[in-house]
Amino acid sequence: xxxxxxxxxxxxxxxxxxxxxxxxxxxxxxxxxxxxxxxxxxxxxxxxxxxxxxxxxxxxxxxxxxxxxxxxxxxxxxxxxxxxxxxxxxxxxxxxxxxxxxxxxxxxxxxxxxxxxxxxxxxxxxxxxxxxxxxxxxxxxxxxxxxxxxxxxxxxxxxxxxxxxxxxxxxxxxxxxxxxxxxxxxxxxxxxxxxxxxxxxxxx
Amino acid sequence: xxxxxxxxxxxxxxxxxxxxxxxxxxxxxxxxxxxxxxxxxxxxxxxxxxxxxxxxxxxxxxxxxxxxxxxxxxxxxxxxxxxxxxxxxxxxxxxxxxxxxxxxxxxxxxxxxxxxxxxxxxxxxxxxxxxxxxxxxxxxxxxxxxxxxxxxxxxxxxxxxxxxxxxxxxxxxxxxxxxxxxxxxxxxxxxxxxxxxxxxxxxx
Amino acid sequence: xxxxxxxxxxxxxxxxxxxxxxxxxxxxxxxxxxxxxxxxxxxxxxxxxxxxxxxxxxxxxxxxxxxxxxxxxxxxxxxxxxxxxxxxxxxxxxxxxxxxxxxxxxxxxxxxxxxxxxxxxxxxxxxxxxxxxxxxxxxxxxxxxxxxxxxxxxxxxxxxxxxxxxxxxxxxxxxxxxxxxxxxxxxxxxxxxxxxxxxxxxxx
Numbered sequence: 001x002x003x004x005x006x007x008x009x010x011x012x013x014x015x016x017x018x019x020x021x022x023x024x025x026x027x028x029x030x031x032x033x034x035x036x037x038x039x040x041x042x043x044x045x046x047x048x049x050x051x052x053x054x055x056x057x058x059x060x061x062x063x064x065x066x067x068x069x070x071x072x073x074x075x076x077x078x079x080x081x082x083x084x085x086x087x088x089x090x091x092x093x094x095x096x097x098x099x100x101x102x103x104x105x106x107x108x109x110x111x112x113x114x115x116x117x118x119x120x121x122x123x124x125x126x127x128x129x130x131x132x133x134x135x136x137x138x139x140x141x142x143x144x145x146x147x148x149x150x151x152x153x154x155x156x157x158x159x160x161x162x163x164x165x166x167x168x169x170x171x172x173x174x175x176x177x178x179x180x181x182x183x184x185x186x187x188x189x190x191x192x193x194x195x196x197x198x199x200x201x202x203x204x
Numbered sequence: 205x206x207x208x209x210x211x212x213x214x215x216x217x218x219x220x221x222x223x224x225x226x227x228x229x230x231x232x233x234x235x236x237x238x239x240x241x242x243x244x245x246x247x248x249x250x251x252x253x254x255x256x257x258x259x260x261x262x263x264x265x266x267x268x269x270x271x272x273x274x275x276x277x278x279x280x281x282x283x284x285x286x287x288x289x290x291x292x293x294x295x296x297x298x299x300x301x302x303x304x305x306x307x308x309x310x311x312x313x314x315x316x317x318x319x320x321x322x323x324x325x326x327x328x329x330x331x332x333x334x335x336x337x338x339x340x341x342x343x344x345x346x347x348x349x350x351x352x353x354x355x356x357x358x359x360x361x362x363x364x365x366x367x368x369x370x371x372x373x374x375x376x377x378x379x380x381x382x383x384x385x386x387x388x389x390x391x392x393x394x395x396x397x398x399x400x401x402x403x404x405x406x407x408x
Numbered sequence: 409x410x411x412x413x414x415x416x417x418x419x420x421x422x423x424x425x426x427x428x429x430x431x432x433x434x435x436x437x438x439x440x441x442x443x444x445x446x447x448x449x450x451x452x453x454x455x456x457x458x459x460x461x462x463x464x465x466x467x468x469x470x471x472x473x474x475x476x477x478x479x480x481x482x483x484x485x486x487x488x489x490x491x492x493x494x495x496x497x498x499x500x501x502x503x504x505x506x507x508x509x510x511x512x513x514x515x516x517x518x519x520x521x522x523x524x525x526x527x528x529x530x531x532x533x534x535x536x537x538x539x540x541x542x543x544x545x546x547x548x549x550x551x552x553x554x555x556x557x558x559x560x561x562x563x564x565x566x567x568x569x570x571x572x573x574x575x576x577x578x579x580x581x582x583x584x585x586x587x588x589x590x591x592x593x594x595x596x597x598x599x600x601x602x603x604x605x606x607x608x609x610x611x612x
Contacts, residue, residue: 051255052251052255052261052264054258054260114264117267117270118264121270132341136340136341136343139343140343141231141342141343142237142341144237145228145233145234145236145237145238145240145241145341146231146232146233146234146237151236151240152236195234196234196235196236196237197234197235198229198232198233198234198235198238199225199228199229199233199235199238199280199281199284
């Protein structure tokens with residue numbers, strides 16, 4: 001079981017790093033810059049969570065996350081021409097990462113004794129804040145504030161986790177239901193181009 | 205008395221969130237994005253302060269700050285056409301928030317045993333850093349580094365707090381004098397368009 | 409000996425602050441804004457390191473870093489026309505700062521019991537993250553991700569530190585060899601315009 005979760009975590013980290021590296025490449029960052037943006041995308045959300053929770057950032061106890069991001073850099077360097085045809089796969093990897101990071105963030109926060117509403121925020125930060133850091137580093141307006149439902153999928157997944165926790169208790173089933181919800185919401189929002197409403201500009 | 209301070213804190217949070225939400229709207233952020241920018245503006249400064257002081261971020265112990273920001277979002281959605289005519293009110297709300305956040309930041313830092321110069325920095329961060337985070341999130345050059353006196357009003361308020369502390373001691377009077385100074389300095393700087401000098405560009 | 413290290417630290421802080429203040433000036437920041445960007449450049453990397461390591465940020469225990477940045481602001485205000493002719497000196501000051509900050513970051517991390525790979529990351533963050541914060545504050549794409557070798561000099565210096573630690577042990581010699589390597593790598597990369605390869609844009 002540890003091994004299955006580990007594979008999901010690797011897939012998520014890999015997909016997040018790929019998204020950072022590709023967007024950095026589009027801005028003509030060098031290899032090191034692309035790697036840093038990839039790492040920041042992959043571990044940024046969890047780092048903010050751990051700093052707010054006042055625990056040691058998760059990647060400082062195990063180099064696997066940095067190695068995984070390095071592997072993603074290598075992948076992009078070698079297969080960059082094929083990547084365009086892999087957008088679908090990358091989308092699912094990213095959604096799996098988002099789902100897993102959200103559940104991991106929620107459970108870590110609950111384990112430290114915080115109430116559920118803090119856990120949902122931390123789950124959302126774990127899943128979505130890396131993408132915001134990525135966009136700040138490449139000097140773009142954060143994508144997740146303007147495009148399809150992304151962070152909101154984490155919030156919804158967190159609420160579904162809460163309902164499951166109240167009804168069927170903690171454990172695998174709750175984790176899987178919440179995680180799958182995040183993936184499904186992401187898939188639906190992209191498939192049917194579901195966006196949140198925007199506020200019209202009211203500035204003179 | 206708790207109730208009066210609470211009302212001021214609510215007003216300040218509300219005004220800060222409004223400023224974030226309005227600027228995010230101008231960039232066509234969706235509701236969620238606007239809410240995140242609003243929250244970041246309202247609680248960002250205090251969060252940086254609490255992380256630097258190594259205490260639990262204040263908003264993680266009480267959901268009122270996030271609810272207040274949600275209320276600000278609702279307000280902007282419903283009354284956005286009227287907001288243009290409310291610029292004066294919003295300015296005073298913002299100045300009250302700035303003053304209160306500065307005083308709260310100073311007192312929290314002093315209570316942890318830090319010297320006064322650290323407290324003034326933390327007061328200034330509490331008051332002004334939220335606006336910097338807001339401008340980073342909407343991908344603009346931070347306004348407070350270029351426009352009228354803003355963060356400097358916090359620094360000045362902090363120094364006045366220091367003088368009062370040395371002369372009349374801690375307590376309500378010192379808090380009120382320092383807070384009112386911040387509001388007055390903000391009002392004077394906007395009323396008479398007082399700006400700090402800029403450095404001429406010396407790059408070739 | 410303390411005095412020699414202190415002089416190097418002052419030089420590094422001064423050079424980093426100058427770089428922040430000059431780039432802020434080019435964006436027409438006011439004096440306060442330029443000072444904040446200067447301070448953020450000088451102490452930002454070390455602050456991120458200390459927050460991740462969960463220790464009190466170094467500048468909160470000694471006002472010398474903020475005073476040094478204030479001195480840099482004064483310097484730029486008074487001598488701004490001469491600064492263009494001092495680019496060489498500023499380059500060496502900056503390289504010395506980078507080298508010293510890297511070594512300081514490594515040793516502080518090792519002293520807290522972290523493994524060497526974490527120490528190299530912290531050394532690199534101490535040296536290079538301030539420049540990233542500077543570029544985020546002035547709303548530019550971070551320079552160090554696109555120009556000559558900069559952060560990579562910290563990584564290389566960290567690895568050389570590691571080799572020295574394994575062979576000749578900790579102490580002055582190891583510090584000096586690692587620090588000088590960083591300066592030499594920086595000098596070589598600028599002298600011969602050595603850049604890392606970039607990833608071609610693969611986005612459609």
